[in-house]
Amino acid sequence: MTWRNRVIEKLRADAAQLEQEKVTEIDFRTYREFMTNGEREAYEQQYFYRRKRVTTFGLMLYVCPHDMHYVSLLENEIWQICNEFTWCLPAHLDPDREEQSYTMYLQTNHLAYTVDLFAAETAFMLAEMVTMYKERLDPFLIDKVAIEVDRRVFTPFKQQTFHWERAAHNWASVCGGSIGAAAIYLIADEEERNSILTRVNETMKYYLSGFQEDGGCTEGYLYWQYGFGFFCYYADLLKKVEPVNLFHDPKVKQIALFQEKIFLSDNHIVNFSDAPPHAAPMIGFTHYLHQQFPEVHLPNKYLARTEIVDHCGRWAPAIRELQWYDDRLQGSDWPKQNYYLKESAIFLSRKKEGSFAVKAGHNEEPHNHNDVGQFILYGKNQVFLRDLGAGQYNKDYFNHNRYQFICNSAEGHSVPVIDGTCQQAGKEYRGHFVEVEQKYDIDRLLMDMSQAYPADVRLLRELKWMHTDQPVLQVMDTFQFNQAPDSLVESFVVADLPYKCKEDMIVLMGEEVNLEILYDRESWEPAIERKDFINHSGEKEYFLHIVFNCNLLQPMIQADITFRIN
Known part of the structure; x- marks a missing residue:
């Protein structure tokens, strides 16, 4: 079939x-x-x-x-x-609009509406449906849709500017692209439509500005699918009605190539930021990108999801999965190679026996986690060193309490804790790759993480990735203090697997292969705790938190911990 x-x-x-x-x-x-x-x-x-x-x-x-x-x-x-009552989610409402007072209503004499992601998406969906099915739907209902889209979306958009119009993330492309698409479908007056499309095109420039020249999406893979998807849906419609082709921007090609650079293997992804550990490529969307840019890799079709209606019931991506799918195109495994996204500060090595990914960056990225130096290690269908990814979204998740959630805090990542202090939020807390050496069977990365901590410390993290038949990742952290710290902890977030402790080794037992964690038992004292968090789907999820407490505190400390897959 x-x-x-x-x-x-x-x-x-x-x-x-x-x-x-x-x-x-x-x-x-x-x-x-x-x-x-x-x-x-x-x-x-x-x-x-x-x-x-x-x-x-x-x-x-x-x-x-x-x-x-x-x-x-x-x-x-x-x-x-x-x-x-509203097409907007309550979490996104402007209280002065949908919930305006009676007095305000008397002053304005009209109902006001917030335009968020989902109000805009709803407008796009209904506009496209009544256009596609105009010969079959009741004419009264078609007019009703036009009225509702106008008063809930077009009118608010024409009357004011919105914060997302200058956003450098998915809100810009989803809100702007959806409004532009709805205008293409529903607004016949050329002057009125062009006025909307001109603003939307400016918003798309802001969206693209959120990407570095390497095309990396620091929001996470699903936000790439989401935001870049709506950018493409709009761009595809726009070039059919206007002499404007947004795909001609060189950066767009690099963004299109991002998908193949973020999978560890099959459906396992590099899930830095608010992303799940597993994802499926949208095969119709990928076929469309391949037609625009032949360099885009076509993945195996068995990796693609067959449930094309996502958890939000989005129409625009679902209908295009059917429309853009080309049965003549054949796919293959993700290429076994390295990808270094220099500007986005992400490195991925995907090899036959295992994969490894690490990031630098800063702690004010879109959907930020405090995770400078975070890395992921995968081998034989098992993620051993993991990223927790996205937690359950609620009000606190996006306010000042965000880093009380372990999945967002530095505590929930494989990065050191210095004098009891974790990495903090803010763009000033950052790291960068000093050296990246890539050879046939070994990669070496040197990262300066000094600025990721409020403490007065010089911290270099060196990672050696030996991708042989039995892959080995060596992590060496070098700390230089003005004076010896009171405490120093090496912290690692690993999969919830059976384990056993040996004299100078911890062994995690996967289904096909094991992970051996080797350390200097004279200098470091290990402790293992099983913890949990509520994931993005609202389910309790468990992981192992392995910490190594430093026994020899002095001004210069070196931690050398080796992870061996066999």
């Missing part, structure tokens, strides 16, 4: 199930929950469930264009979305 047939089979089953399920409207208390206790989950579950329904029925109408049953199901879902 082809990938496309598997996708359609899954869509058909999902549509049948969704049709049988009862839909409840979001009640007032659920809406107010974020404002009262900072929780997002209950509201967003219902909000995104509605989007999954409309997207699934819309996709089935694309697959079965003459099935009037799907027309009826789709019309009902569109109608319900048109009647929602």
